[in-house]
Amino acid sequence: MVGARAGGPRSRALRRAAGGSYTGPVRVTAIDRETSPEPAPAEVVLAGPRGFCAGVERAIEIVERALEVVGVPIYVRREIVHNRHVVEALRQKGAVFVDELDEVPEGATVIFSAHGVSPAVRESAIVRRLRVIDATCPLVTKVHTEAIRYAKEGRTIVLVGHADHDEVIGTLGEAPERIAVIDSVEEAERLEVDDPTKVAYLTQTTLSVDDTRAVIDVLRRRFPQIVGPSRDDICYATQNRQAAVKQLANEVELVLVLGAANSSNANRLREVAEALGTRAHLINDVRDIQPEWLAGVTRIGVTAGASTPEFLVREVVQWLEARGMPAVRELRVVEEDVRFGLPQELLEIARRQQAASAARP
Numbered sequence: 354m355v356g357a358r359a360g361g362p363r364s365r366a367l368r369r370a371a372g373g374s375y376t377g378p379v380r381v382t383a384i385d386r387e388t389s390p391e392p393a394p395a396e397v398v399l400a401g402p403r404g405f406c407a408g409v410e411r412a413i414e415i416v417e418r419a420l421e422v423v424g425v426p427i428y429v430r431r432e433i434v435h436n437r438h439v440v441e442a443l444r445q446k447g448a449v450f451v452d453e454l455d456e457v458p459e460g461a462t463v464i465f466s467a468h469g470v471s472p473a474v475r476e477s478a479i480v481r482r483l484r485v486i487d488a489t490c491p492l493v494t495k496v497h498t499e500a501i502r503y504a505k506e507g508r509t510i511v512l513v514g515h516a517d518h519d520e521v522i523g524t525l526g527e528a529p530e531r532i533a534v535i536d537s538v539e540e541a542e543r544l545e546v547d548d549p550t551k552v553a554y555l556t557q558t559t560l561s562v563d564d565t566r567a568v569i570d571v572l573r574r575r576f577p578q579i580v581g582p583s584r585d586d587i588c589y590a591t592q593n594r595q596a597a598v599k600q601l602a603n604e605v606e607l608v609l610v611l612g613a614a615n616s617s618n619a620n621r622l623r624e625v626a627e628a629l630g631t632r633a634h635l636i637n638d639v640r641d642i643q644p645e646w647l648a649g650v651t652r653i654g655v656t657a658g659a660s661t662p663e664f665l666v667r668e669v670v671q672w673l674e675a676r677g678m679p680a681v682r683e684l685r686v687v688e689e690d691v692r693f694g695l696p697q698e699l700l701e702i703a704r705r706q707q708a709a710s711a712a713r714p
């Protein structure tokens with residue numbers, strides 16, 4: 354488990370959007386607690402950590418702060434994070450979500466999403482004279498930097514990830530002629546490169562830790578001189594949420610994962626639970642629960658992807674409580690204390706606005 358720390362403020366508005374942590378009654382138990390000989394009570398077990406990661410909190414705060422200091426409309430390229438509840442809440446506050454920059458009026462302010470963008474998108478913003486505020490997660494930026502370095506070294510870069518995900522599209526754009534995207538052991542076995550002695554690998558930040566290890570093992574066997582990042586690119590939040598859902602899946606009969614269908618890390622949480630033989634469903638919100646899933650279930654686990662607000666977890670807990678699962682326990686496998694600072698360009702806009710207000714009579 355990983356838990357780096359960086360400084361940065363959090364707004365009250367952000368905490369409202371995030372919903373904070375679950376605030377209802379919980380019993381926190383150690384993960385290695387002894388199994389009780391008593392029959393298991395009907396209970397809801399919450400995975401900890403779950404929900405918002407530092408990159409998502411930062412991205413939401415960037416949009417909220419930009420709305421405050423720049424005013425409406427603020428344009429956001431693509432979903433700021435993959436969750437429709439988050440996107441809709443920001444839309445209500447004045448954010449305008451677009452697919453591509455040609456939908457943004459020249460000279461307007463645009464925010465790049467947490468998933469990052471390719472250099473071609475940055476170029477396009479310059480050509481259109483857009484003011485850019487970059488909400489790319491610093492852990493995604495780290496992968497871009499690695500891609501640039503390996504490309505300069507003349508290596509073929511094997512990017513392990515999903516070719517249609519915004520993050521992978523952005524990373525690929527750093528050196529498209531040098532990067533091969535693969536997402537399975539089979540593709541790793543089939544991969545052909547120009548020079549097997551000059552290969553590097555990178556990974557998407559939100560993959561399955563176990564599946565990715567298997568792919569990298571194949572790459573290391575086939576290309577013994579392959580190089581990779583000093584630390585895994587799979588981010589701390591992905592690793593911690595997968596560790597928590599593993600423990601959860603060992604204790605419950607059914608796991609509900611709150612998250613969007615296009616959220617990579619949320620999908621991986623469902624897969625990790627299923628790989629341990631526990632039934633799991635990915636749901637957008639409480640309305641997706643099918644009551645028949647609960648038939649005969651005495652312990653149900655709930656977790657949430659890194660872009661899922663906590664209020665959606667609370668809604669599910671309340672729904673389950675109303676159906677006779679009143680006991681809520683939190684299974685916390687690791688504490689997180691990661692924060693990322695806001696981008697300089699946003700801080701500079703805020704500083705200039707403050708200076709202008711102070712100069713007004």
Ligand code: SF4
Nearest residue numbers: 406408490492558588
């Ligand atoms: Fe950053 Fe990881 Fe969160 Fe993605 S899931 S925004 S890489 S911290």
